[in-house]
Amino acid sequence: MASRFKEALDSGKFVVTSEIGPPKGTNLEKMLHHIDLLKDKVDGLNVTDHQSSAMRFPSIGGCLAIKEKDGEPILQMTCRDRNRLALEAELLLAYTRGIRNVLCLTGDAVVVGDHKEAKGVFDLDSTQLLWTIRQMELGKDIGGNDLDGGVEFCAGAIVTPEQRPIEPQLMKFEKKVEQGAEFFQTQAIYDLDNLSKFMDYARRFPVKILAGIVLLSSARMAKYMNENVPGIFVPQDLIDELSKAPKGEAVNKGIEIAGRTIAILKKESLCDGVHIMAIGREEVVPQILEVAGLSAETMTH
Amino acid sequence: MKSITRKKPLEELERELSGLDRIFIVGCGTCATMTKTGGREEVLDMKDHLQGQQDKVVTGWVVIPTACDDMTEAVLKENGKAIQAAECILVMACALGVHRAVEYYPQKPVIPALDTLFIGVEDSPGSFSEVCGQCGQCVLGETAGICPIVSCHKGLLNGPCGGTKDGKCEVDPDKDCAWTLIYERLKGQGRLDLMRKFHPPKNYQVVPRPKGIKIA
The missing domain is CATH 3.40.50.2300 (Response regulator)
Incomplete structure (x- = not known):
């Protein structure tokens, strides 16, 4: 049976996903609140996997919490912390607990995180994790042994349309498609001309593309991302717009920019949907959806 | 060496x-x-x-x-x-x-x-870099002579990760992204098709530790 998220992708509707960041610790209150707030407003909720290599409550734990609340989880899996046995085992666990969507990521380097002396695993990479899922769906683990009870997932990956040089990134995108990626969430996109150019290319492949929307909370954050975050380009006119916002109003301007961007993407059918990353400000995602004119729409279930 | x-x-x-x-x-x-x-x-x-x-x-x-x-x-x-x-x-x-x-x-x-x-070589006087991790499965023929196992921070076999920026590595802007170097060199050789080839998971037990070999 196809997952609710997969059904949404296949329905042709403008798909909306967002994400939840698990806590550092066992106090799940805030995470559960964010799940309650968003689960009925989106088609799928990613749960990040030790985002930026900072140790946190696990992605699968967050996905189980979403399932318990009858939401639709998208399990983010990086290859940084687990070898192939551990990744396969987690896929088995996920499947038995009704988690049907997986986002396959290589993962940030250990040294950018908060356990800088840890061993980075990277036994597999993102393309090989996709391959692994498709192998397991054939009834075998990747050691070639029979599985007693198989799996079936809607598997996706990420792509960075602003990466320079772009060609190696596109070659990797095609490898991910060949290894069975059904959907892609992009790195944050602000320049819609660049996204259009990428989409002209990506439309040739049988995959759904959800444009990444990262909430800009200030001009400073925008400049910081331009200088430090790979594959992100915030155009100067957006930075100016944020700078001109009255004191304390920059976040609201960011919400307006994000909502406005989503509305344009949908109206002009530039892509198949969006993935909204509020990074610690999940509270405002409903407002972004409202500005985008998507608040009236509900999940497909 | x-x-x-x-x-x-x-x-x-x-x-x-x-x-x-x-x-x-x-x-x-x-x-x-x-x-x-x-x-x-x-x-x-x-x-x-x-x-x-x-x-x-x-x-x-x-x-x-x-x-x-x-x-x-x-x-x-x-x-x-x-x-x-x-x-x-x-x-x-x-x-x-x-x-x-x-x-x-x-x-x-x-x-x-x-x-x-x-184990490395001297690139220029006083400057040394690792060129081989002795992994037991040499891919240099497909990567234009640049080893992705030791030159890519994550040892990736299937192309750059999302952390590369303007040809540099996410762990240190002074370090080159190995896959950008491989891309540029393969492109120069007219052999970019090699970069499109999918590498399945690597064998990390070619010679299991403790490593040893007897020459017949």
Whole structure:
């Protein structure tokens, strides 16, 4: 049976996903609140996997919490912390607990995180994790042994349309498609001309593309991302717009920019949907959806 | 190919030498001389340091031409008396040299004075880089001679990760992204198709540890 998220992708509707960041610790209150707030407003909720290599409550734990609340989880899996046995085992666990969507990521380097002396695993990479899922769906683990009870997932990956040089990134995108990626969430996109150019290319492949929307909370954050975050380009006119916002109003301007961007993407059918990353400000995602004119729409279930 | 070493912090060395007051020092005339970590000059500096600040007795010293090869046995034999008089051997060579000394003096503590960092080459005077991780499955023929196992921080086989920025690595803007280099070189060779090839998961047990091989 196809997952609710997969059904949404296949329905042709403008798909909306967002994400939840698990806590550092066992106090799940805030995470559960964010799940309650968003689960009925989106088609799928990613749960990040030790985002930026900072140790946190696990992605699968967050996905189980979403399932318990009858939401639709998208399990983010990086290859940084687990070898192939551990990744396969987690896929088995996920499947038995009704988690049907997986986002396959290589993962940030250990040294950018908060356990800088840890061993980075990277036994597999993102393309090989996709391959692994498709192998397991054939009834075998990747050691070639029979599985007693198989799996079936809607598997996706990420792509960075602003990466320079772009060609190696596109070659990797095609490898991910060949290894069975059904959907892609992009790195944050602000320049819609660049996204259009990428989409002209990506439309040739049988995959759904959800444009990444990262909430800009200030001009400073925008400049910081331009200088430090790979594959992100915030155009100067957006930075100016944020700078001109009255004191304390920059976040609201960011919400307006994000909502406005989503509305344009949908109206002009530039892509198949969006993935909204509020990074610690999940509270405002409903407002972004409202500005985008998507608040009236509900999940497909 | 050179074994690239770095001097251990003096505090660590002091700790390892605690209770060992008579010391014989071994340097190496090859890699450790080139990296200025265990050549004649460094061995003499160490001797002065041990006898001065640390109040030790240096019973003798030698710089072996190549500490990892068979000649080591003969050189150590020549210095047998001074070594016998010492409570330990302090080796200012890479771990291969340490192993040689351990082999000939299994009863005597052998203390490494250096940390062995990697097997590499000298790119320009004083600048060294790792070029081979001895993984047992060489892919250099498909990656334009740039090893993704050691030159990519994550050892990726299927192209760049999302952390690359303007041809640099996410862990350090001074480091090149290996996959951008591979891309540019393959493009220059007209062999970009190689980069489109999917590499299934790598065999990390080509020769399981402890590694060893017998030549028939």
